[in-house]
Amino acid sequence: MITKLSDIFKRIETQQNKKKLAVVAAHDPHVLDAVSRAHQDGIIDAILIGDKAKINKIIEDNNYCLNETTIIDEPDNTEAVNHAVNMVREGNADILMKGIIDSATFLRPILRKNGGLGNGEIASSVALFEIKNYHKLLALTDGGLVISPDLKAKTGIIKNAVKLMRNLDIPRPKIAVLGAFELVSESMSATIDAALLSKMASRGQIKNCIVDGPLSFSNVISSKSAMLKGFESEVAGDADVIIAPNIEAANVLYKAFVHLAGALPAAVVMGASIPLVLTSRADSEDIKLNSIKLSASVGPFSD
Amino acid sequence: MIKKLSDLEHYLLSKKIHATLVVVAARDTNVLEAVLKAKKTGIVDIILVGNRSEIEGLFSEHGYDLCEIEIIDEPDDVAAGYRAVELIRDGKAHILMNGQESYFGISIISKPILDRNYGIQKGKTMSHVALFELENYHKLIAVTDVAINILPDLRTKTAIVDNAVFLMRRFGIDTPKVAVLAAVEVVNELMPATMHAAMLSKMAQRGQIKNCVIDGPLAFDNAISKRNAIHKGIVNEVSGDVDILLAPDIETAGMMYEAFVLFENAHAASITVGATAPVVLTTKLDTPETRFNSILLSVCTYL
Numbered sequence: 001m002i003t004k005l006s007d008i009f010k011r012i013e014t015q016q017n018k019k020k021l022a023v024v025a026a027h028d029p030h031v032l033d034a035v036s037r038a039h040q041d042g043i044i045d046a047i048l049i050g051d052k053a054k055i056n057k058i059i060e061d062n063n064y065c066l067n068e069t070t071i072i073d074e075p076d077n078t079e080a081v082n083h084a085v086n087m088v089r090e091g092n093a094d095i096l097m098k099g100i101i102d103s104a105t106f107l108r109p110i111l112r113k114n115g116g117l118g119n120g121e122i123a124s125s126v127a128l129f130e131i132k133n134y135h136k137l138l139a140l141t142d143g144g145l146v147i148s149p150d151l152k153a154k155t156g157i158i159k160n161a162v163k164l165m166r167n168l169d170i171p172r173p174k175i176a177v178l179g180a181f182e183l184v185s186e187s188m189s190a191t192i193d194a195a196l197l198s199k200m201a202s203r204g205q206i207k208n209c210i211v212d213g214p215l216s217f218s219n220v221i222s223s224k225s226a227m228l229k230g231f232e233s234e235v236a237g238d239a240d241v242i243i244a245p246n247i248e249a250a251n252v253l254y255k256a257f258v259h260l261a262g263a264l265p266a267a268v269v270m271g272a273s274i275p276l277v278l279t280s281r282a283d284s285e286d287i288k289l290n291s292i293k294l295s296a297s298v299g300p301f302s303d
Numbered sequence: 304m305i306k307k308l309s310d311l312e313h314y315l316l317s318k319k320i321h322a323t324l325v326v327v328a329a330r331d332t333n334v335l336e337a338v339l340k341a342k343k344t345g346i347v348d349i350i351l352v353g354n355r356s357e358i359e360g361l362f363s364e365h366g367y368d369l370c371e372i373e374i375i376d377e378p379d380d381v382a383a384g385y386r387a388v389e390l391i392r393d394g395k396a397h398i399l400m401n402g403q404e405s406y407f408g409i410s411i412i413s414k415p416i417l418d419r420n421y422g423i424q425k426g427k428t429m430s431h432v433a434l435f436e437l438e439n440y441h442k443l444i445a446v447t448d449v450a451i452n453i454l455p456d457l458r459t460k461t462a463i464v465d466n467a468v469f470l471m472r473r474f475g476i477d478t479p480k481v482a483v484l485a486a487v488e489v490v491n492e493l494m495p496a497t498m499h500a501a502m503l504s505k506m507a508q509r510g511q512i513k514n515c516v517i518d519g520p521l522a523f524d525n526a527i528s529k530r531n532a533i534h535k536g537i538v539n540e541v542s543g544d545v546d547i548l549l550a551p552d553i554e555t556a557g558m559m560y561e562a563f564v565l566f567e568n569a570h571a572a573s574i575t576v577g578a579t580a581p582v583v584l585t586t587k588l589d590t591p592e593t594r595f596n597s598i599l600l601s602v603c604t605y606l
Contacts (some may be wrong), residue, residue: 024340024597081323145422152492170447172554182509183506183511184502184505184506184511187457192498192502194505195501195502195505195506196490196501196502198501198504198505199500199501199504199505199520200489200490200501202539203488203489203536203537204536205489205490205492229512231509231510232510234507244376272466
């Protein structure tokens with residue numbers, strides 16, 4: 001059982017070689033800020049792919065410690081991603097980070113099965129939280145990428161989360177599928193999907209996890225709540241992962257944890273054979289750094 | 304626990320259960336013979352509603368004993384149905400039986416049963432339960448719904464399960480095991496039967512459907528045979544020990560019924576549950592034994 005993010009980050013210390021993080025469209029001051037800190041702290045070796053002139057200017061203007069980093073001049077965003085993907089395939093990069101390029105353009109070549117780093121699954125963002133009143137690390141997905149997942153997308157979201165948790169040595173994570181309450185209601189598709197996903201996991205259609213849902217948020221956090229409502233659940237009160245019904249629920253929960261529970265999450269985007277870092281401007285510097293640390297602590301991911 | 308339908312008579316006698324059976328448009332000799340046999344056990348009293356002179360003629364022609372049988376003269380079949388339902392509503396009779404067999408369906412008594420003002424359906428879903436004694440199965444097993452609900456939606460399936468569970472609990476099976484049958488045992492968005500099955504399973508877990516354990520989707524062999532289920536990696540409480548087989552539609556239920564009777568030499572008893580009183584609807588294809596067992600089965604609902 002993992003209770004602290006720092007337990008995960010310890011892996012960085014025992015690595016033989018530092019992980020190589022390639023930033024695509026790296027002429028982004030916000031991203032370079034986090035990358036330079038990570039580079040300075042010895043967490044990763046950075047490779048910056050983008051408009052070389054702009055990159056150098058940003059480094060100079062802000063006095064970033066990115067002196068020995070490799071800078072690859074590629075001003076075209078799509079070409080930059082392609083270059084990055086090839087680097088990974090050749091073993092010259094371990095992590096890909098999004099710079100000043102839109103998510104779709106960034107992800108498309110990466111998620112490609114032929115010539116890319118994908119395996120047919122969607123990409124989804126998983127955020128790991130230390131929550132004050134919860135006994136272990138809690139993952140939340142997907143607050144950043146998939147807007148209105150249908151059943152197939154939710155399956156992909158769960159698979160991605162399971163892959164990450166297993167990479168963190170949790171062999172059979174407990175997945176809570178969130179709903180407004182814990183009953184199946186035909187008028188609430190979130191509850192229908194939850195019931196279907198539960199059964200799909202027990203039938204082995206989604207492997208290596210225990211899925212229960214629908215569960216309301218209080219059921220997820222507290223098994224007493226489930227007991228009061230009179231039902232048994234392996235997941236209630238002991239969830240490893242929360243699957244939100246849509247991006248709004250996940251995003252609001254994420255922001256509530258950060259602003260009201262003082263949490264400092266680490267997020268990674270799953271779906272490729274290596275970890276992807278997609279930070280947002282709304283993320284604080286510490287959160288950005290945590291995400292880089294997490295990406296350096298996990299992966300590569302096999303099927 | 305009753306293992307054989309032939310135990311029904313003794314079981315009811317030992318519980319000292321007694322009920323009044325009212326037969327509508329009592330002109331079918333097959334029905335009359337079953338009714339008289341049931342009367343002879345001492346478990347039921349009989350009221351015949353129909354054309355008095357026709358009934359008396361039949362009795363004398365076949366040498367049946369009219370002793371202690373009440374006849375209410377009502378030559379019009381539909382009116383006879385209403386009269387019989389009135390007796391049920393007034394508490395003067397407890398079981399309704401169709402006295403004019405056809406090859407299928409509810410026929411003449413459906414209208415009075417379903418009548419909004421004078422009927423006994425009371426807005427609830429009625430469904431047919433066929434109870435089988437099979438050579439190659441270790442206990443009685445119910446199949447539903449062979450006769451009434453053609454293509455039930457989720458809500459109707461919930462009611463069908465409730466009705467079948469109600470019946471099985473009369474025999475002391477506290478928490479009947481329900482298998483929701485489908486063509487495959489995995490959830491498939493293109494197969495509504497599998498999705499309903501997953502939802503019904505979860506609804507039982509959440510206590511939305513009470514007093515039963517539900518698993519599905521299950522293919523027929525996985526429902527009946529624990530070995531087959533385990534072979535497919537399905538571990539559950541229901542497989543191999545199922546009490547109720549819920550078919551996705553009337554065709555499937557009907558064919559199971561026929562297959563059991565024709566290939567398995569099954570003994571059967573049928574009853575329609577859901578109204579304020581059980582309804583016995585026999586068909587021309589039933590054996591005398593089935594008709595007799597069905598009457599006794601209907602008395603069981605008063606246990």
